[in-house]
Amino acid sequence: MRILVLGFNGYLGRHITEHLRAALPNTSLLTAGRSPTADVRVDLASDHPGRLAEALASAAPDAVVNCAGLTGGDAMAQAEVNARGPAALCAALRQAAPLARLVHLGSAAEYGPGVPGTRMTESAATCPAGPYGATKLAGTAAVTTSGLDAVVLRVGNPVGPGAPLTSLPGRVAAMLRETGPDRRAVLWLGDLSAFRDFVDVRDVARAALLAVMANRPLPSVLNISGGEARPVRELVRKLALEAGFPGLIEEDGEGSARSSQVSWQCSSIAAAVDTLGWRPSHTLDESLAALWAATGPADEAGHARHGAAARRTS
Structure with missing residues (x-):
C-alpha cells in the first residue's frame, strides 16, 4: 500500500505522518507539499490540476491524506489553500488515481455558531462565522461532490504536543x-x-489512520472531536x-x-464511533x-x- 500525505509539516500533518509511519511500518509513505524535504513537490494553492495529476501519477497512491490548510492570513490566501486546493486535488486525483481513497481534514469552524447544550451532527446546517470556516466549508464541498472514494474528517479544536502559536x-x-x-x-x-470542543492531536492522527484503512465506503463527513464542550x-x-x-x-x-x-461549539462523534470505531483516548x-x-x-x-x-x- 502507498499513502501520500499532503501538508505533512503542519501541526496535524506532522502527527498524522508520524502515526501512520509507526502504525504501518511496511507501508510506503510519501510526503507532498512545497517543502524541499517533500518526496513529491506540489503546491495545491497554485499548481494547475494537470501538473498535480502528473505528480500524483508518479506517486501512484492507494490513499491520500490532505492535511494542507491555512488558519490565518487574509481571506484570499485562505481561499487559495482551503478552497481552491482541495478542488484542484480532487480534479487531479480523478485523472491520476481515481480509485485512491482521499481523507481530507475539514474543521468544526464550518458549522459556525452552535446552540448551547447541543452537539452538532454532520447533517447540521453550516453557517461559518468567518473566512476560515467559509473557505474550509468550500473545500469540504469540493471533496464531498468529487465522486471519489473520499471522507472529510471535520476536526474540532486540536490541542496537544506541538500546538502552534496560531492556536x-x-x-x-x-x-x-x-x-x-x-x-x-x-x-x-x-x-x-x-x-x-477540544480534541487531542494524537487522537486526530488515529482517526486519520482508521479512515485510511477502513475497508468499506465511509460517510462523506465525520466529526472528529472530543464530543464535549x-x-x-x-x-x-x-x-x-x-x-x-x-x-x-x-x-x-x-x-x-x-x-x-x-x-x-460542540460536535457529536456518534458517527465516527459507529463507522470507524473511533473515540477520544x-x-x-x-x-x-x-x-x-x-x-x-x-x-x-x-x-x-x-x-x-x-x-x-x-
Whole structure:
C-alpha cells in the first residue's frame, strides 16, 4: 500500500505522518507539499490540476491524506489553500488515481455558531462565522461532490504536543513559559467565556489512520472531536496549573472576533464511533500535560513575540 500525505509539516500533518509511519511500518509513505524535504513537490494553492495529476501519477497512491490548510492570513490566501486546493486535488486525483481513497481534514469552524447544550451532527446546517470556516466549508464541498472514494474528517479544536502559536493553547503555553514562576506576573487575556470542543492531536492522527484503512465506503463527513464542550477559561487555568504558574490570569474583555461570534461549539462523534470505531483516548488534562512537556524554553525572540501587546488573545 502507498499513502501520500499532503501538508505533512503542519501541526496535524506532522502527527498524522508520524502515526501512520509507526502504525504501518511496511507501508510506503510519501510526503507532498512545497517543502524541499517533500518526496513529491506540489503546491495545491497554485499548481494547475494537470501538473498535480502528473505528480500524483508518479506517486501512484492507494490513499491520500490532505492535511494542507491555512488558519490565518487574509481571506484570499485562505481561499487559495482551503478552497481552491482541495478542488484542484480532487480534479487531479480523478485523472491520476481515481480509485485512491482521499481523507481530507475539514474543521468544526464550518458549522459556525452552535446552540448551547447541543452537539452538532454532520447533517447540521453550516453557517461559518468567518473566512476560515467559509473557505474550509468550500473545500469540504469540493471533496464531498468529487465522486471519489473520499471522507472529510471535520476536526474540532486540536490541542496537544506541538500546538502552534496560531492556536490559543500554543500561545498561552509560550506565554507561560516566558513568564516563568513570577508570583507578581499577570497574564492578560481576552474574554475566555466561550465553550470549545477540544480534541487531542494524537487522537486526530488515529482517526486519520482508521479512515485510511477502513475497508468499506465511509460517510462523506465525520466529526472528529472530543464530543464535549469545555470552557476556554478551564483550558487556560488547567494549563497554568500544569505550568506551575503562580501569578494572576486576567480577562480584559477584548476577545477575538470568532470568540464573540461563536460562543458555543460542540460536535457529536456518534458517527465516527459507529463507522470507524473511533473515540477520544486522551483527556484534556493529558493533552495539556503533553503540550506543556513539549513547550521549549523561552528565548529573546519568543519574548519579543509574546510581549505585553501580544498577551490579549482568546
